[in-house]
Amino acid sequence: MSKDYQIIVIGGGSGGLTVAAGAASFGAKVALIERKSSLGGDCLHYGCMPSKALIHGAEEIHQVATYESLSSKAYDSYFSKTMARVSEAVKDVQHHDSKDRFLDMGVDIYESEARFVDSHRIQVGNEIISGKRIVIATGSSPFIPPIDGLDSVDFLTNESVFSLTERPEKLAVIGGGVIGIELSQALSRLGVEVTVLEGAPSILASEDEEITSIAEELLNEELTILTNAKVKQVEEADGKTVLTYEQNGNEQRLEVDQILVATGRKANIDRLNLSAAGVYVTDGKIDVDSTMQTSQPHIYAVGDCNGSMPFTHVAGMEGKIVVSNAVFGLKRKASYKKVPWVVYSSPEIYHLGMTEKEARDQYGDDLLVFKTKLADNDRFMAERNTAGLVKVMTKGNGKIVGAHAIGPGAGEWMQEVGTVQALNKKFQAISNIIHPYPARNNIVSQTSDLYWREKLFDSKLNDAIRWYVKKFR
Ligand SMILES: Cc1cc2nc3c(=O)[nH]c(=O)nc-3n(C[C@H](O)[C@H](O)[C@H](O)COP(=O)(O)OP(=O)(O)OC[C@H]3O[C@@H](n4cnc5c(N)ncnc54)[C@H](O)[C@@H]3O)c2cc1C
Numbered sequence: 303m304s305k306d307y308q309i310i311v312i313g314g315g316s317g318g319l320t321v322a323a324g325a326a327s328f329g330a331k332v333a334l335i336e337r338k339s340s341l342g343g344d345c346l347h348y349g350c351m352p353s354k355a356l357i358h359g360a361e362e363i364h365q366v367a368t369y370e371s372l373s374s375k376a377y378d379s380y381f382s383k384t385m386a387r388v389s390e391a392v393k394d395v396q397h398h399d400s401k402d403r404f405l406d407m408g409v410d411i412y413e414s415e416a417r418f419v420d421s422h423r424i425q426v427g428n429e430i431i432s433g434k435r436i437v438i439a440t441g442s443s444p445f446i447p448p449i450d451g452l453d454s455v456d457f458l459t460n461e462s463v464f465s466l467t468e469r470p471e472k473l474a475v476i477g478g479g480v481i482g483i484e485l486s487q488a489l490s491r492l493g494v495e496v497t498v499l500e501g502a503p504s505i506l507a508s509e510d511e512e513i514t515s516i517a518e519e520l521l522n523e524e525l526t527i528l529t530n531a532k533v534k535q536v537e538e539a540d541g542k543t544v545l546t547y548e549q550n551g552n553e554q555r556l557e558v559d560q561i562l563v564a565t566g567r568k569a570n571i572d573r574l575n576l577s578a579a580g581v582y583v584t585d586g587k588i589d590v591d592s593t594m595q596t597s598q599p600h601i602y603a604v605g606d607c608n609g610s611m612p613f614t615h616v617a618g619m620e621g622k623i624v625v626s627n628a629v630f631g632l633k634r635k636a637s638y639k640k641v642p643w644v645v646y647s648s649p650e651i652y653h654l655g656m657t658e659k660e661a662r663d664q665y666g667d668d669l670l671v672f673k674t675k676l677a678d679n680d681r682f683m684a685e686r687n688t689a690g691l692v693k694v695m696t697k698g699n700g701k702i703v704g705a706h707a708i709g710p711g712a713g714e715w716m717q718e719v720g721t722v723q724a725l726n727k728k729f730q731a732i733s734n735i736i737h738p739y740p741a742r743n744n745i746v747s748q749t750s751d752l753y754w755r756e757k758l759f760d761s762k763l764n765d766a767i768r769w770y771v772k773k774f775r
């Protein structure tokens with residue numbers, strides 16, 4: 303006899319845990335299926351947490367190295383110590399996602415790979431359980447490109463790189479997207495000689511072009527970045543790994559100790575037997591509508607497996623929507639227009655909404671672009687961190703359509719723009735808020751002041767004001 307649940311959640315990562323906790327807190331009978339022995343998913347074990355712990359540790363060593371040059375012996379020692387701290391950080395955060403916490407909430411946990419038997423029943427080990435509603439939250443895994451010889455070498459991915467205990471001297475990173483760039487810079491700061499091979503004309507292709515070009519210039523001081531570089535072949539020779547790549551029509555070779563592959567993600571759906579459940583898939587991702595429903599109205603999909611936006615905060619947002627829709631029968635819809643993200647490079651990159659190119663295509667002459675260089679802000683001048691930019695784009699009336707920045711801590715201080723946008727306020731509202739001097743977010747109000755300058759001082763209204771002041775004051 304099968305056990306019946308109101309909600310079955312497949313996958314115990316960021317999206318799945320949000321749904322399981324939310325549904326259980328409202329009294330639903332919930333089963334959570336996770337194939338790994340611990341909960342938390344990619345974000346906790348191979349993603350956000352270890353990468354941010356690594357970036358922080360590497361930043362500390364980088365600070366030391368700006369004052370005194372470090373020997374390779376010192377780098378070896380710092381590398382091992384930093385990696386040990388990374389695994390301790392993951393263990394600490396694991397308490398938040400412990401099985402006991404979910405058992406205490408009344409959730410039944412199955413440690414097994416889930417496989418659909420039909421649209422309501424799921425095989426978990428030797429058991430079959432059934433759900434009135436089912437939520438798929440199985441995440442994604444590294445996509446491995448078909449490069450000749452790659453499968454014959456022991457390459458790293460985000461699933462193995464955090465287990466390194468010894469410093470590789472030379473590392474090739476294939477892919478200059480968010481994962482490739484964050485990890486390359488952190489590892490290089492720990493004494494690894496890193497070469498990034500990016501197949502496209504630039505790294506971080508989703509970012510605003512002006513921001514990317516500043517990032518590329520700054521990162522090139524610490525790493526070697528090769529763009530338009532197509533890796534053709536990988537082979538082992540004399541204990542080293544040799545990559546053959548083509549760049550601008552020339553074939554070149556690069557000898558390294560190890561390779562890290564960071565060339566995008568693929569949804570974890572292969573083993574779910576989705577066809578038995580009648581759940582449709584397009585381009586390897588589960589089809590969902592804006593209420594997160596799949597082609598089967600009682601089955602939902604959240605997080606990386608639906609291919610919307612692969613971020614933890616998006617998996618969480620989608621999870622909350624599913625709690626409302628699956629538990630309460632509402633029809634809440636997801637909107638991605640106001641979702642910011644941060645690339646945790648040094649300096650950080652903040653991204654909200656459209657890039658300038660996208661905004662120009664959409665709004666043409668109605669688009670206003672306000673920019674402040676970090677070199678024009680007292681705090682960044684004082685810190686001698688002047689290579690960076692804030693760029694906010696609005697419609698003529700001040701409605702924010704895009705905001706981007708590159709600068710130390712930009713992920714924190716730029717969110718002020720995201721908050722104002724989310725509250726449906728206009729960009730110029732920031733200008734009226736007093737910012738403590740010289741907090742870094744002064745650069746945001748400084749940029750907002752430009753709106754008034756544009757409206758008042760570069761317009762016919764300015765002539766009228768000047769006439770009034772001359773005549774009557
Ligand atoms: C290196 C790296 C750094 C990142 N940094 C950030 C960051 O700073 N900020 C950010 O917002 N995002 C970041 N991300 C992205 C973030 O990790 C993902 O977007 C997020 O984990 C997606 O959550 P999810 O619930 O969809 O999937 P996951 O968290 O991966 O959870 C899916 C779970 O489902 C389980 N599962 C899969 N198939 C089955 C099955 N058939 N049966 C049972 N269980 C199954 C898996 O074992 C896993 O535990 C990063 C990713 C990487 C790789």
Ligand SMILES: NC(=O)c1ccc[n+]([C@@H]2O[C@H](COP(=O)([O-])OP(=O)(O)OC[C@H]3O[C@@H](n4cnc5c(N)ncnc54)[C@H](O)[C@@H]3O)[C@@H](O)[C@H]2O)c1
Nearest residue numbers: 447477478479480481482500501502564565566612644645
């Ligand atoms: N800070 C964050 O929030 C954060 C951090 C890490 C990851 N993530 C999420 O994880 C997702 C995946 O990251 P990612 O970096 O793997 O993917 P990505 O899509 O951002 O970048 C992959 C890069 O690899 C390049 N590439 C693909 N095949 C190649 C090949 N054969 N040779 C050379 N280059 C090749 C692509 O052109 C692209 O630039 C991101 O989109 C992001 O949403 C978020």
